[in-house]
Amino acid sequence: xxxxxxxxxxxxxxxxxxxxxxxxxxxxxxxxxxxxxxxxxxxxxxxxxxxxxxxxxxxxxxxxxxxxxxxxxxxxxxxxxxxxxxxxxxxxxxxxxxxxxxxxxxxxxxxxxxxxxxxxxxxxxxxxxxxxxxxxxxxxxxxxxxxxxxxxxxxxxxxxxxxxxxxxxxxxxxxxxxxxxxxxxxxxxxxxxxxxxxxxxxxxxxxxxxxxxxxxxxxxxxxxxxxxxxxxxxxxxxxxxxxxxxxxxxxxxxxxxxxxxxxxxxxxxxxxxxxxxxxxxxxxxxxxxxxxxxxxxxxxxxxxxx
Amino acid sequence: xxxxxxxxxxxxxxxxxxxxxxxxxxxxxxxxxxxxxxxxxxxxxxxxxxxxxxxxxxxxxxxxxxxxxxxxxxxxxxxxxxxxxxxxxxxxxxxxxxxxxxxxxxxxxxxxxxxxxxxxxxxxxxxxxxxxxxxxxxxxxxxxxxxxxxxxxxxxxxxxxxxxxxxxxxxxxxxxxxxxxxxxxxxxxxxxxxxxxxxxxxxxxxxxxxxxxxxxxxxxx
Numbered sequence: 357x358x359x360x361x362x363x364x365x366x367x368x369x370x371x372x373x374x375x376x377x378x379x380x381x382x383x384x385x386x387x388x389x390x391x392x393x394x395x396x397x398x399x400x401x402x403x404x405x406x407x408x409x410x411x412x413x414x415x416x417x418x419x420x421x422x423x424x425x426x427x428x429x430x431x432x433x434x435x436x437x438x439x440x441x442x443x444x445x446x447x448x449x450x451x452x453x454x455x456x457x458x459x460x461x462x463x464x465x466x467x468x469x470x471x472x473x474x475x476x477x478x479x480x481x482x483x484x485x486x487x488x489x490x491x492x493x494x495x496x497x498x499x500x501x502x503x504x505x506x507x508x509x510x511x512x513x514x515x516x517x518x519x520x521x522x523x524x525x526x527x528x529x530x531x532x533x534x535x536x537x538x539x540x541x542x543x544x545x546x547x548x549x550x551x552x553x554x555x556x557x558x559x560x561x562x563x564x565x566x567x568x569x570x571x572x573x574x575x576x577x578x579x580x581x582x583x584x585x586x587x588x589x590x591x592x593x594x595x596x597x598x599x600x601x602x603x604x605x606x607x608x609x610x611x612x613x614x615x616x617x618x619x620x621x622x623x624x625x626x627x628x629x630x631x632x633x634x635x636x637x638x639x640x641x642x643x644x645x646x647x648x649x650x651x652x653x654x655x656x657x658x659x660x661x662x
Numbered sequence: 663x664x665x666x667x668x669x670x671x672x673x674x675x676x677x678x679x680x681x682x683x684x685x686x687x688x689x690x691x692x693x694x695x696x697x698x699x700x701x702x703x704x705x706x707x708x709x710x711x712x713x714x715x716x717x718x719x720x721x722x723x724x725x726x727x728x729x730x731x732x733x734x735x736x737x738x739x740x741x742x743x744x745x746x747x748x749x750x751x752x753x754x755x756x757x758x759x760x761x762x763x764x765x766x767x768x769x770x771x772x773x774x775x776x777x778x779x780x781x782x783x784x785x786x787x788x789x790x791x792x793x794x795x796x797x798x799x800x801x802x803x804x805x806x807x808x809x810x811x812x813x814x815x816x817x818x819x820x821x822x823x824x825x826x827x828x829x830x831x832x833x834x835x836x837x838x839x840x841x842x843x844x845x846x847x848x849x850x851x852x853x854x855x856x857x858x859x860x861x862x863x864x865x866x867x868x869x870x871x872x873x874x875x876x877x878x879x880x881x882x883x
Binding site for chain 2: 484631632
């Protein structure tokens with residue numbers, strides 16, 4: 357059972373290019389406020405304790421989206437990812453779809469892009485670090501690809517594996533992670549219409565720092581579930597291990613649904629900062645996609661399956 | 663120039679370097695380089711400045727006892743106060759800019775996030791040290807002054823823990839984004855080991871044999 361995708365961000369809110377570029381001026385102003393606070397320690401501050409519930413979702417600027425990236429394969433410094441990934445080669449590139457499927461297939465990336473036409477999806481993205489953005493992705497539902505390869509009746513999970521090229525990705529030389537990056541979804545989560553294989557951003561091809569040429573976007577889960585630089589998609593009957601749950605199992609669960617009521621052991625997840633805004637806003641259950649995805653977890657204790 | 667008569671080169675370098683992180687932030691504000699998340703950026707930058715300066719102040723004693731570099735001891739108080747200055751800015755940014763002085767939210771956050779709890783504890787413990795860092799207090803507190811200021815040996819590991827737990831990963835399992843906190847943790851261990859009397863004596867005797875008679879060494883504070 358899947359629910360049809362219905363954007364709760366109306367297309368009338370999609371920002372024309374001249375507006376999202378001018379939004380940079382706002383950030384410049386915000387930056388100067390920050391610097392003023394350093395000197396005066398008394399920045400003008402309109403924050404109140406309880407943020408209003410219905411806050412607008414305006415897409416972030418291309419500049420913010422492409423210069424503030426968690427892509428540990430390149431660097432743990434969010435600003436360093438864009439310059440470090442500049443020369444990363446995304447062609448030739450193949451994506452292997454295998455495992456418990458009737459119709460295993462390896463796609464050249466350009467064939468894949470041709471076969472599954474992209475549509476625009478404007479999603480909220482909530483990072484586990486308690487910041488968020490609104491991003492106009494281009495892409496196609498993962499379900500389309502899965503329908504093409506036909507999972508067998510034994511398949512219960514989808515495992516994703518990212519590219520491993522330490523000579524081009526300096527972060528992969530770090531011994532503190534179990535490379536390559538891998539992630540997983542339950543098959544019904546993967547088949548949900550919200551689950552996107554993203555190929556672009558703001559109507560253009562995906563920039564390297566955002567996970568080119570192909571990345572996952574699961575908007576109701578914390579950002580780290582949305583694996584970048586996918587080279588392999590494998591259907592399995594066992595729950596795949598993931599990079600972050602291997603690194604710290606009691607902090608990063610397999611599900612990792614955005615949930616303001618379940619704290620990360622070291623962070624509260626009750627509120628977040630929308631990039632470009634000065635005040636914090638409350639975090640929404642399933643990142644605001646409760647209507648589309650809550651059925652997947654009916655009867656499950658989400659504190660246990662975090 | 664007059665300034666070079668009044669201050670030593672190290673002193674001038676220290677003061678210039680200690681203000682560098684603030685100057686850099688101001689320049690970044692004007693060149694729009696505070697990242698897409700400027701509040702977090704300023705928070706993290708001032709936090710790193712604070713921990714670095716705190717560790718430099720902790721390095722002063724071993725630098726003197728190991729290498730006989732007396733001037734390091736003379737710079738120790740300023741380094742500690744600069745660390746406190748950055749820690750204060752760090753806390754103000756957190757409470758004001760980040761959490762809008764919403765105290766109930768701040769208190770809730772402190773108790774929900776252990777890394778903030780240990781950081782807040784470290785900051786509170788730093789306050790009496792900063793206040794009593796002046797000579798008048800040193801005289802007034804006599805022996806207790808030293809005892810009080812040894813609290814920094816407890817503060818420093820709290821700061822390392824604050825840093826480590828603020829990162830994604832598992833510090834004690836050596837997994838995740840823990841390289842920098844790990845380096846600080848190891849430096850802390852090193853700085854503590856170098857304070858062990860036997861270790862100190864060993865280095866002092868090596869130095870005494872190589873450079874100068876042991877007698878002329880200055881007593882270690």
